[in-house]
Amino acid sequence: MASGAGIKRLPIEALGPGTINYFVVGIIIAKQNPRKIQSRVGSAEERGVCSFTIRDSPYDFINVNCWGSLHFIETEMENYNIGDVVEISNARVTHRKPDQDEKFSPTVTSPCQLTVSENQNSLKLYGGDDCSAFEPLLNHTTKPPTDFYTLADIHSNGSSMRGESVNLLAVVRDIGPIRTIKTKDGRSIICRDITIMDQTSSGLPVQLWNAATAHRADSWEPRNTVLFLVDMRVEWNAFKRGMVASDGLRTIITENPDTSEAMMLRAFARTAPVKPSAILEQLANTIPDPGSIRQVMTVQQVFDRTSINYAEAANTEDKQFTALIYCLVTHLDLDGTSRITATRCSRCQLPIDGICINLECPVGSGAEIAAPDTIFDVRMRLTDHTGSLENCRLIGTAAERVLNCTVNEFLAMKDDSRTALKWCLLMERCAARIMVLRPSSEQRRPLVSVLACSVANPVEVAAHIPIF
Template sequence: MSDIGFDRFTFGFTIKDSPDYLINVSSWGNDEYINGLSNSFSIGDCVIIENPLVAPKDPEKEDRLCPSTPRLLDSRDFNSLGDIVANGQSLDRNVINILTDVRSVAEPKYFTTEDGRKGQRLEVKLFDDSVTSFPLVIDRIRLLSVLQVLFILDARFDFDSFRNCMTATVNSKTIITVNPDTKEASLLFSYAKEISASGVLDEDDRPGDVPVRQLKLKAQENPEVFCGITYSFISKLDLDASVSKVIRSRW
């Protein structure tokens, strides 16, 4: 948010000191302060908040600046990834709770938007006892590792036309509990260790061949670098230009 002469930044998070009560916190400051604060702690850490300004939520404000208080965590209130895959596009734009394992964590991606704002993106592959791979996109870098059990409260699910499958997204309203102390999480972790030992998670789960039309559409929608496989032919090649990008061809 811009003010006369300087920019202001905000960082929002949720705190709780009991199973029943949660409070949303918004911290304001300059770029250096807010970025330092957001990187100084993560989910599960204990924090001290000094001299806060406490105020009731204003329902007339935009929801992004005054997020709704999340409901009480319930270890049994979740859907399996198999349920989501089975229902497919009927769950497009729905907010759902899931209990899942981490299959893989990609390298974080950092980018700058056209208006100069800096952003970040982390892609994670999830799995459970019903699905071996399910994509999750996180808009803030988090420390996650393979085989961690995640209880994700209020994840958004959308149909990705490029991947041709459902995907999960974490936003400012989502709460992630790492390795929750529940019976369901313990059973899922035991399954994760068993399936990991079998070597199934080592198999490549990259997407199959992608039509050129979808590649062009993906490039227009997202400026980030992405990978895919396409079976196609070259319709135009400028021999006077560099052809170093053509690495190998197989006939």
């Protein structure tokens, strides 16, 4: 409880300029990094400010600015973190100026803002019996729960959204370590890279520059923690070959928002493929008729289309595309030492080594017993007059169509039969229909899945092969 006679507790919605003899209690939902403020001329003392946002109901939240000596701000403010319930008494209440203040602080529902200073001693951790009642407020979004872009929107409209602030709903996919970076002026700041995903995209890199958020990410769980990210800045990153989001002074991140959209996303993320090879396989399975692929390309044109310059200039996501290439099959090891098959769980279809370890799968959780599936997983090299596509994957039912046998029939073959099967395609001029997945920060070269491959008619090749 707040001390002092005549001081009464007020809700955030009741605060207005000139309010006195009050205290307010709220949970911190966002906190900015402490900032050094240029001192007045002639003053030897360095001053600082630390801002945070508190909430006391699903509908009311307000920004708080704490001023004091730089030492006070950098040390005392470390005692207050996201998720802490605080008590603020007799802070100065002023109208906020949306055009000015919201450039440097989160958008809030209150028309006012609170200012406390070091010598007021008006901020402390709250010790009331109702402290736990504030915790559910951490799961309420600060913008309407449907007011967000999908990650596919960010990738596909990147050229027109650079520098914009957007809201995102996504699940954590990967969490990197905290890094310390030296700035040009000698300061040490921390940064943490994470990757988020949703139903429309396997990943968007996110840079967390906010120290409180970066440390809080220690408690996030890949494929389980859903984030509603408000006012994230999106930019093109040449090194990562795509769009990247980063937090800023206006950002508020709500963990595991209590919305139906978040629940559906979490359910999706628990079994969604995240490795580029698994994503490519899933995409390849969406094309029931490879014969419908008729866009002829050379190997060089495939590389050109996956290049960083093409991706930066493109107005569409174009993360994957299909092509028909006329080429020689210059590598197809069906009778040597190369791996030909892979083992999958028969229920969740994830690769396994002995047993399924996917706890979301009935087999992996132990609820069911089922024999694993064995499928083709063959590597090919496709070569034309412009270059070669290495390590093209020929998998599953596509491999059975191309090789004209099931995986069990192949495994029962003798070596001479496998050799004869190999030479039906090896060093032959073929028509190969492929799906290509562009490189990413995780995969520095394009991934290629062969959907169909057969010996081509020479007349067909002469009529369609691109010649430079």
